[in-house]
Amino acid sequence: MSEPVPLRVAIVDDEPLARQRLARLLGGIAGVRIAGSYGDGPAALDGLGQSPVDAIFLDIRMPGLDGFQLLERLPPPRRPMVVFVSAFGERALDAFDVEAVDYLVKPLDGARVRDAVARLRARLGGRAEATAQPGVPEDATRHATRLAVPDGARLRMVEVADITMLVAQGNYVELVIAGRSLLLRETLTSLVARLDPARFVRVHRSRAVRVDLVDQVEPCGAGQYWLRLKDGSSLTSGRRYRDALRSALGLRA
DSSP: OOOOOOEEEEEEOSOHHHHHHHHHHHHTSTTEEEEEEESSHHHHHHHHHHSOOSEEEEESOOSSSOHHHHHHTSOGGGOOEEEEEESOOTTHHHHHHTTOSEEEESSOOHHHHHHHHHHHHHHHHHHHHHHTOTTSOGGGGSSOOEEEEEETTEEEEEEGGGEEEEEEETTEEEEEETTEEEEESSOHHHHHHHSOTTTEEEEETTEEEEGGGEEEEEEOSTTOEEEEETTSOEEEOOGGGHHHHHHHHTOOO
């Protein structure tokens, strides 16, 4: 069995007991090394400047500098990956805007912390791969890769790569994932604009699909197409989305 990817992390939280509990949970995960523990933003700025880490577990509500203000003061080249830790879930969308890897709601659960570490390792691997491929366009990483979606009392960080289809439901979008669906409060137009057009294409006023999952295409007149996806589902495209669909699938006009 291969060794887990080493991960250097720091904890930033103004509550000593919260730092201790998180340290215990992280300390039980193979390959994770806690390289710093800070009780406020200024101390974290100083410590991270002297001892860089791969990721920080960052509280949001702190005196002096809150979590977002701390991130703003870290130069992007030195900015580690971030997992926000908060007793409140209302800043999850803000966390998405700064490309947080995860958002944990207190009290912390060991399984969720392990999930966050797994996501950090996946992101770290992706960064290494991108560095090894200098030909990748700079803006290729600016499209959303994860979505913060309410799931009961918690927020679930959904990998865009796991989504099969997007379905408009009024002011919500249904994210169709293998075995289940989740609702995100956002319009389909707004969400599709945040996604990589090479991966998702809008085919109907109420639907967008993942391009690589389209298995069969058949013209059905009036500028429409019948599509069959690899999971067996099928749908008919709308006329106004004909050009976008043709372009995404490489169809001849």
